[in-house]
Amino acid sequence: MQGRVFVVVIGVIAALGGAMVSAHHSWNTVFSEDKPLVLKGTVAKVELVNPHGWIWIEVKNADGTVTKWGIEGGPPNGLVRNGITKDSLKVGEELTVRGYGSRDGSNLLAGVQYERADGKAFFLANEGAEATAKARGNLK
């Protein structure tokens, strides 16, 4: 079963002709998949700008010092069209972000998964594509 699904996906990738390949920049010139990080901190600033939105969180280190981390996310237009604004994340609220660190060691993270204090994802639902399509009545 697993193998069959894999073949279907490959077929789809070929048929799509690369429509899924986003890469405006090569992501891997900036961040490294060998640096998985989990940051737990509080929101300091939200910058909803194109092409990448940024969220700044203050993270308390083990030694008690505080470091500001910049988390690079996706474009804000999709968020704004779904009702999320610069005020949706409150300054001071707790946020846990999982992602990948920068190659050069600076305090920047490519954010992959975001979790608020109540355990809910920050952005749209986990199965974002499917959920939105269902809501619009496109799918059964």
Add this chain to the structure above:
Amino acid sequence: MRYRVVIVAAGLMLSVLAGAAQERPATGYRAPRTPDGYPDLQGFWTNLTYTPFERPRDLASKPFYTEQEAIDFFNRSIAGSQDQIVHYVNGDFGATPVQTGARPNLRTSLVIDPADGRIPPLTPEALKRQQAQLAADKARGPLAQTWRDDRGTVWCVFHDRAVPAVVAPYGSNYHIVQSKDWIVMTYEWNTERRLIALDGRPHAPASARTYAGDARGHWEGETLVVETTNFTSKRNFLGQPGTPPAVDASPALTLVERFTRTANDSILHTYTVTDPATWTRPWTVELPMHRINGPMLEYACNENNQDGFAALKNARLEEAGKLAPLEPMRRGDAKAAIAEQEEKGAATVIGAEDEKK
């Protein structure tokens, strides 16, 4: 389950497909008029689609799916879209094609002419130019030497998917505003704009050349016809993910587009590119556009180009041996991957408070 194939009710999809692009007589839809009396094309529109730009070779003689095949292809595409480069997740940002308005399409490719759905061959001259460019890119290697080698930064100058329209995986959206004498089409990526004069004026002089070209429009019944010329020699055509490699064109390149509103929430956009010095024959693309909600926020690219700085800085560090070389990007379910690494204890956790026992 990572790859979930979503079953679409055939009945629901048929109504969607009825409005989709296909070769049959016009339905006779008459668009509402602007106050000046012209068909109203205004609003926010996307041309996002899962349909590939060129037709797969094994479908060469199959320009259309059956309705069920189109639904199946659309569903497979949704399932496959969860597989992506491991960085931010498009779905979380409302940035997948489905979230941003992609619909099934009966066509098997966006290129509809030549009949095999593929871009025609280059002329020998153009092929030589293209291969010289590809060789130069290869010789340079993966490390950017100047900003010109970083695609994202080049796109901060001009995002060439804006015109002629090539579908981007997200942000492939237009805001159309009409006055009596002008139509403005603003493209989301890099806030590119097309200014289309409707007052019958001639094209700008030949030496006034631009990235977006010089556009002149007129109405033929329900259809807006736009002719664009004067593209600068500095720009390339195609060369996007999913299209043939980039090629620069001759000053004679002419783009003719037709925009027809086919339903309340649809515009049919077809365009033909003609440049006998570059392609051995003209080629035509058909891109259904569907209505989406606004707003369209500004795309301030060079103002926010941290990735561009990082790409160049890291290239210099790598050359000096101070940074490990680039590794190829992995694809997969980004969230599952990072969750796995955290479970395995492979992820560094910073900022965790002491848990109460």
Add this chain to the structure above:
Amino acid sequence: MKRATVAALLGAALLVVLPRSGDAQGQSYTAPRTKSGQPDLNGFWQALNTAHWDLEAHEAAPGPVLQLGAAHAVPPGLGVVMGGPIPYKPDALEKKNQYAKNVLKEDAEIKCYLPGVPRMMYMPYPVQIVQSTEFILMMSEFATAQRTINMTTSNRPPADTWMGWSNGRWEGDTLVIDSRGFLGSTIGALDQEGAIEVRFLDRAGNYHTDGLHVIERIRRTGPDHLSYEATIEDPNVYTRPWTISMPLYRRVEPNMQLGEFKCEEFVSDLVYGKYQKGSGQ
């Protein structure tokens, strides 16, 4: 009556009496209408003053680059600020004076960044207005800068941008635009080579932060003239709102259209130069 009070009253009277731009003819002019009944602002408009050099009245001065000589020296100007100098808070005025000495680093125009509002309206480039019922677009030749004025909604800015979020309405024949949601600097993550600290309103270091709120009033005063006023408010910088005023002139040449001035291309070697190959870094 005390002398100070008399002086204050006279001063106030003078402020009232000073003519606004184009007012003498403008008051009696009725602009032609678009087909949807609004005053027609469509066309190409451009400022013809030195506001983009310095909003305040100023004498001629050398420019920041000696080798550009007279071609980039500061021409004199009578100023476009109504009622006296820009009302800076004392610490903000000190910052302004420092910015004025450091324009090559601090002025976003040099990096071809989006100029914001109201600066876009008086830069020395044509601005095209394309007017529909729902949106009015104002587009500058410079850096393909563009403003979308929302004419049928009045929402808060969902996000901050370089060009701001503009809600417009008609008050009689005057287009009143209320703009907020301006970014005050480049994003926090941006490398120092590209970073700017504040947004300049002109080349003289007059500046604003993300606290900016602008209210513009635009009106046809004749076949080829607009009256343009902008009231600028930023509690981080100024003690009170202040207003600029100027005519905008129609570009009347036949077949006028905006050129494409994508200056990012011409400045990127400067901006990224430190990290480019062969820079010796």
